[in-house]
Amino acid sequence: MKVDTNEIYDMLLQRFGKAECELEHKNNFELIVAVILSARCTDKRVNEITKDLFKKYPDAKSLANANIEELEKEVYSCGFYKNKAKNLISMARDLVTRFNGEVPSSYEDLISLSGVGRKTANVVMFVGFKKPAIAVDTHVFRVSNRLGIVEAKTPLECELKLQKKVNKDKWGNFHHLLVLFGRYVCKSRNPYCKDCEFKSFCKYFNKNK
């Protein structure tokens, strides 16, 4: 059975009602910090950490001057804390020295920041600046491949193939919907296939049933 990607989008939208970023933030500085912390960590945990973190470091300048040992302790519970603390400080220093403390809006500038990869840059582009972008995280990668929307071996291949399959005006929302679906239904282990509306054409389900 052929998979119509825009139909999948509509079905996901129907299931979740809305497509939204679950990382709490009030501005683009908070957003980029939260996205960096969210690598291999749940949004729920990141939200717990950032509640206090944003009070102590409300802007790029304060984070650029953070004491690394203190910051490591503050982000410890989201895993990879040493790398994340180092990346946050260097990213904030880049913002201060190169962008007047503001988060830049272009993909090229975002990706040039220390500690910012494609996924982070794409999320900030879409969520922060409402520009079309598809960020590929572990959920998007897994679900897209399982469903057969794409056949991709790397996140970059997945992103480029999704860009061709999904209407541009849906890119960002499609990311959010696939994240929600991967987080709550099509989990990495023991996906809830029994109640899944995509069973009839899901490549993974039909291969493993």
Ligand code: SF4
């Ligand atoms: S049928 Fe199972 S593996 Fe396929 S998309 Fe649904 S939950 Fe995921």
